[in-house]
Amino acid sequence: MEALYLDDLQVGQRFVSGSHRMEESRMKAFAAEFDPQPFHLDESAAQASVFRGLAASGWHTASIAMRLLVDGGLPFANGLIGLGGEIAWPKPTRAGDTLHVESEIVEIVPSRSRPNQGIAAVRTETLNQNGEPVCVFTARLLVFNRG
Amino acid sequence: MEALYLDDLQVGQRFVSGSHRMEESRMKAFAAEFDPQPFHLDESAAQASVFRGLAASGWHTASIAMRLLVDGGLPFANGLIGLGGEIAWPKPTRAGDTLHVESEIVEIVPSRSRPNQGIAAVRTETLNQNGEPVCVFTARLLVFNRG
Numbered sequence A, B: 001m002e003a004l005y006l007d008d009l010q011v012g013q014r015f016v017s018g019s020h021r022m023e024e025s026r027m028k029a030f031a032a033e034f035d036p037q038p039f040h041l042d043e044s045a046a047q048a049s050v051f052r053g054l055a056a057s058g059w060h061t062a063s064i065a066m067r068l069l070v071d072g073g074l075p076f077a078n079g080l081i082g083l084g085g086e087i088a089w090p091k092p093t094r095a096g097d098t099l100h101v102e103s104e105i106v107e108i109v110p111s112r113s114r115p116n117q118g119i120a121a122v123r124t125e126t127l128n129q130n131g132e133p134v135c136v137f138t139a140r141l142l143v144f145n146r147g
Helices: A024-034 A043-047 A058-073 B024-034 B043-047 B058-073
Strands: A014-021 A081-088 A098-110 A117-127 A133-144 B014-021 B081-088 B098-110 B117-127 B133-144
Touching: A014 A058, A024 A058, A024 B058, A058 A098, A058 A117, A058 A133, A058 B024, A058 B058, A098 A133, B014 B058, B024 B058, B058 B098, B058 B117, B058 B133, B098 B133
Parallel strands: none
Antiparallel strands: A014 A098, A081 A133, A081 B081, A098 A117, A117 A133, B014 B098, B081 B133, B098 B117, B117 B133
């Protein structure tokens, strides 16, 4: 897919990423490094928690979504430079889940002071193999024109 | 610090985490796995980018903030269970930065249907050694009472 500049973007444009299977060993390794809570590390503790079973750290799910976007899921020519946004984790990510990301451009705001750049608001839904959203992130991304 | 339940929380309560030094090798390893963009991987590419120097993936910064919160930075008795929130990265995180997280409870909403639980909105600022925020996350966290 051709890499896109600011002028190529339109509200309503949609993109679909490739997919990634969540491996239990990687889920536990991520949690051990960044989010060492029992429900991300231990099956029986997770069963007794609100998650009712081992769940990936939400930051792991978000990071996998980022990788899927970088790997062609959101082909912006100057890269994916996020200023921030609204994130939610409606359901847990489980070991063995296969995730992909569907994105839609919801707003484009050209910069007044810098005509060569703007901000695109992109809603990204990370979906599991059942089509259930496990992470929804509406991001504000810095986008540029051909320079 | 004593672990806190829903009944122990008050709007305006503040918490300060320990600190973590960002190592360049770990920044690049995280980026290689989850956010393989040139400005997170290569110094000269990063110099030519909007970041003007190597920058950590925003998901790496957020993940380090999570670790600091789990390691006592936000001592909730039932753990840190995030439903979502508003995130921003006002400045890049650099190799060698020492980060810590300052948190404040900004809202507490008891559940109507489940008297034993509620949602706490917590604003977390991840600050570098100069006191500059590199990540600001106002999270909605599920909190419980003594069971």
